[in-house]
Every structure is written in C-alpha cells, then in structure tokens.
Amino acid sequence: MTFKLTEENLARIEKARKKYPTALAAVMDTVYIAQEQNGYISTEVMEEIANVLGIDKVNVLSVVTFYTMYHTKPMGKYHVQVCTNVSCMLRGSYEIWDRVKEKLDIDNMQVSADGKFSLEEVECMGACGYAPMIAINEDYYENLTKEKVEEILESLK
Amino acid sequence: MERIVLPGIPNLNQLEVYLSNGGFEAAKKAFSQTPDDVIDQVKKSGLRGRGGAAFLTGLKWSFMPKTTNLPKYLCINGDESEPGSFKDRQVFEDNPFQLIEGVIITCYAIGAKVAYLYIRGEYHKWIKLMQNAIDTAYELGYLGEKMKSKFGTDFSSDLYIHKGAGAYICGEESSLMNSIEGHRGYPRVKPPFPAQKGLWGCPTTINNVETIANVAPIISKGWEWFSKMGAAKHPGTLLYGISGHVNKPGVYEYPTGMLLTELIYDVAGGVPGNKKIKCVIPGGSSMPPLRGDKLEGVRMDAESLKEVGSAVGTAGIMVMDEDTNLLKVLIRIAHFYHHESCGQCTPCREGTGWMEKTLHRILEGHGTSKDLDLLISVANNIEGNTICALGDAAAWPVKFMIERFRDEFENYVKKDVTIPVPNKVHSMRQTAVPLADIQK
Ligand SMILES: Cc1cc2nc3c(=O)[nH]c(=O)nc-3n(C[C@H](O)[C@H](O)[C@H](O)COP(=O)(O)O)c2cc1C
Ligand code: SF4
Numbered sequence: 030m031t032f033k034l035t036e037e038n039l040a041r042i043e044k045a046r047k048k049y050p051t052a053l054a055a056v057m058d059t060v061y062i063a064q065e066q067n068g069y070i071s072t073e074v075m076e077e078i079a080n081v082l083g084i085d086k087v088n089v090l091s092v093v094t095f096y097t098m099y100h101t102k103p104m105g106k107y108h109v110q111v112c113t114n115v116s117c118m119l120r121g122s123y124e125i126w127d128r129v130k131e132k133l134d135i136d137n138m139q140v141s142a143d144g145k146f147s148l149e150e151v152e153c154m155g156a157c158g159y160a161p162m163i164a165i166n167e168d169y170y171e172n173l174t175k176e177k178v179e180e181i182l183e184s185l186k
Numbered sequence: 187m188e189r190i191v192l193p194g195i196p197n198l199n200q201l202e203v204y205l206s207n208g209g210f211e212a213a214k215k216a217f218s219q220t221p222d223d224v225i226d227q228v229k230k231s232g233l234r235g236r237g238g239a240a241f242l243t244g245l246k247w248s249f250m251p252k253t254t255n256l257p258k259y260l261c262i263n264g265d266e267s268e269p270g271s272f273k274d275r276q277v278f279e280d281n282p283f284q285l286i287e288g289v290i291i292t293c294y295a296i297g298a299k300v301a302y303l304y305i306r307g308e309y310h311k312w313i314k315l316m317q318n319a320i321d322t323a324y325e326l327g328y329l330g331e332k333m334k335s336k337f338g339t340d341f342s343s344d345l346y347i348h349k350g351a352g353a354y355i356c357g358e359e360s361s362l363m364n365s366i367e368g369h370r371g372y373p374r375v376k377p378p379f380p381a382q383k384g385l386w387g388c389p390t391t392i393n394n395v396e397t398i399a400n401v402a403p404i405i406s407k408g409w410e411w412f413s414k415m416g417a418a419k420h421p422g423t424l425l426y427g428i429s430g431h432v433n434k435p436g437v438y439e440y441p442t443g444m445l446l447t448e449l450i451y452d453v454a455g456g457v458p459g460n461k462k463i464k465c466v467i468p469g470g471s472s473m474p475p476l477r478g479d480k481l482e483g484v485r486m487d488a489e490s491l492k493e494v495g496s497a498v499g500t501a502g503i504m505v506m507d508e509d510t511n512l513l514k515v516l517i518r519i520a521h522f523y524h525h526e527s528c529g530q531c532t533p534c535r536e537g538t539g540w541m542e543k544t545l546h547r548i549l550e551g552h553g554t555s556k557d558l559d560l561l562i563s564v565a566n567n568i569e570g571n572t573i574c575a576l577g578d579a580a581a582w583p584v585k586f587m588i589e590r591f592r593d594e595f596e597n598y599v600k601k602d603v604t605i606p607v608p609n610k611v612h613s614m615r616q617t618a619v620p621l622a623d624i625q626k
C-alpha cells in the first residue's frame with residue numbers, strides 16, 4: 030500500500046524546508062509530520078519522505094533508526110513513557126513502572142491487544158525536580174504517586 | 187537577591203510585559219556598538235557556558251573568523267537531556283523573550299544571520315511555548331527582516347527551532363550540528379572546531395540556552411555589574427536544579443559559588459525525615475559524585491568544585507539520602523550511558539556495556555572485590571580515548587562512585603560472598619524434605 034502525505038502536511042513540510050539551506054536538514058521535521066499522519070514509519074512512509082524531500086531513502090532510514098522518538102511499528106493510541114532515571118528512581122519511579130506495567134499488562138515497548146496503550150521505559154525527561162513523572166503521548170504528568178498514575182490511566186480508558 | 191535569568195516578574199513571558207521591563211533595550215544598545223565591542227563586554231563579564239563545560243563565552247565567540255565569505259551560524263543548545271538537568275525548560279516557559287534578545291545580540295556579535303534553537307523532542311509543550319514567542323517576535327519586528335526598521339540597522343537575523351527526537355548524544359555540540367543537518371547524531375572528530383567548520387562546514391558557535399539568556403542583561407546593565415556577582419572566576423547566577431531526596435525540589439536561581447549545603451538545606455528544604463545525606467551529584471549525572479560527609483564548605487562554582495574533584499556541569503544537583511543503594515544508582519547511570527552511546531568508538535560502545543554488565547553481576551550476588559577494580563580499569567580505558575566527552579561522562583560516575591564509596595561497594599561484593607552458605611542450606615533441605623514441612 031502506498032502512503033501519501035496530505036496536502037496540509039505537504040505545506041507544513043514546505044515550511045520546515047525553508048528553515049534550512051538543504052532539503053536533508055528538514056528530514057527530522059518531516060519524519061515527525063509523517064509519523065503524526067501514519068502513526069509510525071513504514072517503508073512506504075520512508076519512500077514518500079524521500080520523494081517529497083528529494084533525498085535518498087538511505088538518509089531517511091538512517092535517521093528513523095537512530096532517534097528513539099521515531100517508531101517503525103505501530104504504537105498504542107496512548108504511548109505511556111515512564112522515566113526511571115536517577116532523580117525519578119530516588120523518588121519511587123520503579124514502583125510507578127511496576128504499577129503501570131501491571132495495570133496495562135504489557136512490558137517495555139509492547140502494545141496492548143486492543144491497540145490502546147503502549148509502554149516505554151524512558152531516560153531522563155528533564156522533569157527531575159518534579160519526580161516521579163510519566164509522559165503520555167506529548168503531555169507530562171509530574172509529581173506522581175501510584176494512586177495518581179492509576180487515576181490518569183483509568184481516565185484514558 | 188538579584189536574579190538575572192528568571193527574575194520572577196509575573197507574565198514576563200508576554201512580550202508587552204517584557205518590553206515594559208526594559209526588554210530589547212540591550213539589543214538596541216548592542217546594535218549601536220561594533221560587534222567586537224559586544225564580544226569584549228561579554229569577555230570582560232567573565233560569563234562562562236552553562237551547558238556543562240563552563241567555557242568562557244566571550245572567548246568562544248572571538249574564535250569566529252572575522253573575514254570569511256561563508257555564512258555563519260549560531261546554535262542554541264536546549265537539548266537538556268543530562269539526567270538531573272531541568273533548567274532550560276524554565277527559561278522557555280518563563281523568559282522566552284530574554285532568550286530571543288540574547289540570540290539576536292549574539293548573532294550580531296559573531297556575525298550570524300541564522301540561529302537554530304535545538305530543543306529535545308520530548309519538550310513538546312516548551313517547543314510550542316518557544317515557537318509562539320518566536321512568532322510574536324517576528325510579527326513585531328524583533329526577529330527577521332523587520333528588525334531593520336525596528337532597530338534602524340542593516341542587521342537582521344532569523345531564529346528557527348530544530349526539534350530533536352530522543353537522543354542524549356545530540357546535546358554534544360558536534361552531534362547537535364549533525365542532527366540539524368539531517369544526519370544521525372554522531373559526534374565529529376575535533377579539530378576542526380565548530381568556529382572553523384561547523385554547520386554545513388561553516389563557522390558556527392554553540393551555546394547553552396541559559397548562557398544566551400544571560401547576554402542581554404550583561405549588555406544592558408554592564409559587564410562590571412555581572413562580574414561582581416557570585417564567584418569571582420565564574421560570575422553571575424546559576425539555575426540550580428535540585429532533585430532527589432530533598433523536601434522542595436525545583437529550579438532556583440542564586441549566585442554562583444553558593445554553599446552546596448545552603449542550597450540543599452535552606453533553599454530546597456533539607457532531606458525528608460531529616461535523614462543524613464550519603465551522596466550528592468552536583469552537576470548532572472556525568473559529574474563525579476561527592477560524599478555526603480564531605481559537603482561542608484563545598485561551593486557551587488567551576489573552580490571550587492574542581493578543587494573537590496567534581497565539576498559544575500549543568501548545576502543539576504542530585505541528592506541521595508543515607509538509605510540509598512548506590513549500587514542500584516550506579517547501575518542506572520551505567521545503563522543510561524550504555525543506552526545513549528552512539529557506538530562510533532570501541533572503548534565507549536563496548537566499555538559502557540561491560541560496565542553495566544559487571545555491575546549487574548555484583549547486584550545479582552556474583553561480584554568480587556576484583557570486579558570493582560575491573561570496573562575502575564574499564565572506566566580508565568574509556569576516559570580520554572573517545573571522539574566525544576560522552577566517554578568521560580560514562581567513565582567518571584563509575585570510577586568516582588566506586589573510589590569514593592569503596593566501603594559501601596566492598597560491602598556489596600563481600601555480603602554476596604557469604605550468600606552461598608545460606609543458599610546451600612536452603613537447597614539441601616529442599617531436596618531432602620519439602621520446604622513446607624520444615625517451616626512447620
Ligand atoms: C554527551 C554530551 C551531552 C551534552 N548535552 C548538552 C545539553 O543537553 N545541553 C547543553 O547545553 N550542552 C550539552 N553538552 C555540552 C555541549 O557540547 C556544549 O559544550 C555546550 O552546549 C556549549 O555551550 P556553553 O558554552 O554555553 O556551555 C553536552 C556534552 C556532551 C559531551
Ligand atoms: S564517545 Fe561514545 S558517544 Fe561519543 S562519539 Fe564515541 S561512541 Fe559516540
């Protein structure tokens with residue numbers, strides 16, 4: 030199945046393209062936009078990105094496989110990210126991690142059967158003073174307790 | 187107490203409020219002087235980089251070639267991925283226009299027409315806030331072509347956000363440039379340094395967000411004012427990010443050279459349950475940890491921390507109380523660097539994995555005292571033998587944590603040596619009689 034970027038997204042990419050002297054530099058923005066549209070980056074999506082920017086497919090692949098925020102397989106509707114780095118760990122992030130795992134019944138980088146949730150143990154998110162924290166898709170939830178996490182997850186069900 | 191970067195004025199993130207508090211006056215002043223004059227003032231102010239290495243900012247700017255036909259670039263580093271660091275986001279949130287003003291003054295000083303603000307991808311919220319501020323600045327002539335009529339000069343500069351996508355290494359300046367160019371975030375071999383060959387092979391300066399946010403006040407209030415604040419050799423303020431076992435974690439702006447104990451006990455409200463402190467990492471997880479019983483008199487500036495065998499880094503202070511298991515902390519740190527190593531250099535790629543594995547072995551109860559020496563020697567073999575400083579950043583915590591807390595780490599390996607005894611007893615009985623019968 031071929032993948033086509035929408036007109037609106039093509040316009041956004043055109044705008045991103047103008048920030049840089051080369052088309053290649055717009056690849057990271059473009060991958061984000063494509064991921065937003067398709068949910069993840071498949072081979073077809075990479076081909077479309079390469080075509081739109083007029084760059085080699087290898088360049089797209091190289092970037093997609095290097096950065097952890099690009100996904101090459103579908104993630105859940107709610108991508109739950111739990112920081113377990115030191116500052117969070119000192120304030121109980123592993124308990125949060127265990128609770129989330131139990132609640133969603135999936136492990137690191139897995140997707141729930143209904144496609145609703147995916148889970149990722151992440152490195153420091155820059156919220157160390159408001160630990161422990163999780164992020165769901167683009168939003169941070171800080172100063173958490175196990176109870177609060179449960180409430181948040183339930184509110185998404 | 188005077189605060190420079192986060193003055194706490196309500197709604198300062200609104201342009202009208204910023205303007206009514208003297209906003210963009212510094213830029214006006216700077217544009218009436220020569221670029222060299224501006225660099226000179228920043229040099230004299232003694233401003234040092236807030237991104238980790240505390241390098242002299244004015245000196246760095248002066249490395250930019252004066253005569254070149256190539257375009258020049260400024261990169262502002264807001265990757266902020268060093269564990270324990272969460273200060274730059276506060277600048278995006280509370281004082282975005284002072285950052286923008288710093289950018290245009292810096293561009294003027296070094297002759298850059300384009301600046302890229304690199305923000306880590308996870309900071310969606312702060313990217314939006316910053317983008318809004320940038321859009322407003324463009325609209326009202328504080329960025330872009332309109333600057334010329336606004337300020338009555340022929341200078342103008344553009345500022346674009348480049349959104350990262352989850353890679354700690356992209357905070358390293360040469361990796362950051364590769365990332366902007368659309369490559370993997372692989373650090374480059376230096377020399378050539380960015381001022382000679384940076385973005386797209388052109389002269390480039392890279393500074394941290396907090397560094398740039400200090401520039402406008404230095405120009406408007408004068409370098410002398412700035413140089414008199416805080417520690418003489420590392421003047422100004424720092425955005426101290428205090429996390430871990432303290433009652434009031436958060437970002438606090440105070441002069442450089444503050445007593446670490448004052449920051450922990452007075453500013454951050456001390457340790458929960460009045461527990462003793464076992465360990466403090468003073469500048470983000472890459473910096474050598476300090477013993478809790480040796481914090482008395484330690485001051486938070488580059489020189490003072492160097493004297494006690496650590497570094498100021500990002501001034502992200504991680505506090506660990508007496509009940510903390512340092513082995514588990516170190517494993518978490520080792521895992522981080524292993525995960526984030528870009529894999530270009532063998533000592534870093536292999537060494538970080540090896541260190542993590544060895545530490546796990548100790549946690550599982552199979553460690554010996556020799557493993558501790560092995561860990562230190564692996565760390566020593568990484569340090570100084572790699573393309574970028576992530577190697578050192580991975581080596582230091584392991585080496586210094588074990589050296590400085592050898593007593594505790596010996597316990598982890600010793601205790602484990604005695605474990606086989608009860609283990610044996612347990613398994614022997616289990617094979618003879620069902621466990622449940624013994625427990626009766
Ligand atoms: C692995 C690694 C990660 C780094 N991460 C950051 C970062 O997130 N933000 C930052 O400003 N500097 C970071 N640095 C330091 C930069 O390479 C560079 O020295 C700094 O941005 C220069 O700005 P300054 O002179 O204003 O401090 C990192 C360095 C290394 C080796
Ligand atoms: S030291 Fe590590 S992170 Fe830096 S270039 Fe080498 S392998 Fe990559």
Ligand code: FES
Binds near residue numbers: 114162
């Ligand atoms: S350690 Fe979790 S946000 Fe920094």
